[in-house]
Amino acid sequence: MNVIDNAGVLAISTRLQRLAEQLRKDGVLIYKDHGIDFEPKWFPVIFVLHNKGVLSVVEIASEIGYTHPSTITLLKELEKEKLIKSGRDKTDERKRLIHLTEKGKELVSKMGPVWSLMIRTITEITNTTNNLMRAIDEVEAVLQKKGFAERALELKSKTKKKKPE
Amino acid sequence: MNVIDNAGVLAISTRLQRLAEQLRKDGVLIYKDHGIDFEPKWFPVIFVLHNKGVLSVVEIASEIGYTHPSTITLLKELEKEKLIKSGRDKTDERKRLIHLTEKGKELVSKMGPVWSLMIRTITEITNTTNNLMRAIDEVEAVLQKKGFAERALELKSKTKKKKPE
DNA sequence: CAAATATACGTAGTTGGCTACGCTTCCGCA
């Protein structure tokens, strides 16, 4: 057993990141095994476009919870892959409206079974005493109310005030 | 409610990463608030050196679960901060032995109360129906036995074999 | 004991997200 696993909560960020990386890499392998040329990082954009049809850059970013520059980078890649197309919004010249191409739509339907396989596998993996997905949901909800740093500083001052003058 | 939150498990990697990033950034703020110039990413290295005394580069990497190049980058930063020092192993000229400096040891004891505060805060945050730390422990254990991709491909072939000719 | 293999470390370049900043277009209000 290595030390970091015992260091516990202080290395939580590190461990989350490691786990994320591990799953992402295996995701690539699974797509590849099904003969599909698709990167897991594209999933959020493709999925939201599949569900909502036509969206602007900022709308996509907001839906998938990314910043808009990150989203733009993804969109560039997807456009190069000819999975999406975009054009100006006629009623609002600032906006770029994005939608799936035919190739994109075909890919989505081809990926259906793979997604279903992944979902079943992840469900199997995370079906432990403490369910990882639900734990993430819960922690995200807690943090949305008040962040980590804010809570810590609050807890600090509370402790200090234990013995008020 | 945005779509990605519903897409559920398929975006698990993305969500883990986001959470990790969020916690790391707030970690910086907490150290800063205590007047300590320390980056959360340094924690694993410093902590393992604090616990084990003297280690080589590869030993540290293995202990903290990083690749050795990542570890080397961290070591360079820590050496610049004069928190660690290193020298050649006399019995094995390939090895570099790393240890904390006096400044490093002082910093560790100065950070004690901060770590304790962080531990209490994270415990508070993750003390939900599904405990995040325990969920990570459990999933890591499951994945160690057999990875995500391996499980998926296995599940696939099992399903296919349902109707053997 | 020399050659092949393995181990330890280092460098270079990639990746997938981010922030900071700037430009254009839109809209509300004086």
Added chain:
DNA sequence: TGCGGAAGCGTAGCCAACTACGTATATTTG
């Protein structure tokens, strides 16, 4: 109605991990 702030998009550059590859020393083996 025109102008100042807001909204949408884009670029540049950062960050913290990674992989791929190279070099030097150690170890194993024919």
